Amino acid sequence: MxxxxxxxxxxxxxxxxxxxxxxxxxxxxxxxxxxxxxxxxxxxxxxxxxxxxxxxxxxxxxxxxxxxxxxxxxxxxxxxxxxxxxxxxxxxxxxxxxxxxxxxxxxxLTPPRYPRLAPRHPEANSAGIDVFAKFSAYVKNHRKDTNQALVKSLRRLDDFLRTPLPDEIDGDATGDLPESTRSFLDGSELSLADCNLLPKLHILKFRFTEWGTHIPAEMTGLWRYLNSAYKREEFTNTCPADREIEFAYLDVAKRIK
Missing domain, CATH: 3.40.30.10 (Glutaredoxin)
Incomplete structure (x- = not known):
């Protein structure tokens, strides 16, 4: 590798x-x-x-x-x-x-030899910042309140991904703003913010599936984000093997069953 x-x-x-x-x-x-x-x-x-x-x-x-x-x-x-x-x-x-x-x-590792990866939009750095903490709390204690807190955090991330960034907005357009179509947190390319968030979301998504739970389908921004990520080799080729995630959460899986 x-x-x-x-x-x-x-x-x-x-x-x-x-x-x-x-x-x-x-x-x-x-x-x-x-x-x-x-x-x-x-x-x-x-x-x-x-x-x-x-x-x-x-x-x-x-x-x-x-x-x-x-x-x-x-x-x-x-x-x-x-x-x-x-x-x-x-x-x-x-x-x-x-x-x-x-x-x-x-x-x-700076331009021109190496690409700049810092987000152009500062708000991308804090998007989804508490998702993994809420997920960890839910893992430790499967209660209604911890589940609600996790879903609320995911919805905030989904809202961010569906809201257009400033450079996606047509200044001459009138009416309601269109939903964002960007692939990643900061735009069309992966940034440092994605490198921080995506590995955690992958674990969350995998564990949800194993536990018979799923990220709500109506979170279209979040699903667009994940689907875009799984098309990038920088992400998919660095993800842990499924069995490693299973092993890490083995005790949790037993408690749920």
């Missing part, structure tokens, strides 16, 4: 970690990512997927290899003691905060 360069896979046991070698003109960046189960499939970690999508969209060259976390090398333990992936190193400095890593990548 990789983008723009050769990928090298090294066989590993369970609970490996990914070393991502990002080759830039001025630096060597390493990203570490925990995988699960078979040592090959992408693990259920929306934060790791977020960073993977950013690297893919930036179009950088990087290689991927795996290291058995049960036999974690001493130098890796010394690098970030007590820290779980994802994290990166740059010029010997360890960066462990996902938001800071995102800022770093956007700051260092």
């Amino acid at each position: 990789g983008v723009g360069g050769r990928c090298v896979w090294v066989e590993a046991c369970a609970l490996p970690v990914l070393l991502w070698f990002l080759h830039c003109s001025v630096c060597l960046l390493q990203m570490f990512w925990i995988l699960l189960s078979d040592g090959e499939s992408i693990g259920n970690c929306p934060f790791s997927q977020r960073l993977f999508m950013i690297l893919w969209l930036k179009g950088v060259i990087f290689n991927v290899t795996t290291v058995d976390l049960k036999r974690k090398p001493a130098d890796l333990q010394a690098l970030a003691p007590g820290v779980n992936p994802p994290f990166v190193t740059f010029n010997g400095e360890v960066k462990v905060d996902v938001n800071k890593i995102e800022e770093f990548l956007e700051e260092k």
Whole structure:
């Protein structure tokens, strides 16, 4: 697995970690990512997927290899003691905060060589910001109030996706504003905001289906968004295997049954 360069896979046991070698003109960046189960499939970690999508969209060259976390090398333990992936190193400095890593990548990988991924519309950054928190609350306690809170959060996201952005509005038009037709939060292309939200929505959508629940069909903006995302390889090729999501929520599934 990789983008723009050769990928090298090294066989590993369970609970490996990914070393991502990002080759830039001025630096060597390493990203570490925990995988699960078979040592090959992408693990259920929306934060790791977020960073993977950013690297893919930036179009950088990087290689991927795996290291058995049960036999974690001493130098890796010394690098970030007590820290779980994802994290990166740059010029010997360890960066462990996902938001800071995102800022770093956007700051260092700039046009014209690399595309700008920051949203043009600031409101895109906060769209759906509480959806996963509401989903997690519902997962922990399947009550009517937690379900209502989750649905309310999804409706707010749907409303945002159905409302046209300023550059979609014809200043000379009269009457009611038409519904937005954009594919993603910030427009027709994926942005940093999508890299943050989509991995979480994928988990939510998958778990809903497994639990016999579905995102309401009338949320047309949200469904347009998801359908657009599943057409993009930067998203689909970085999603975790279904069995990894099933494993992560196994206890919840048993409680529901």
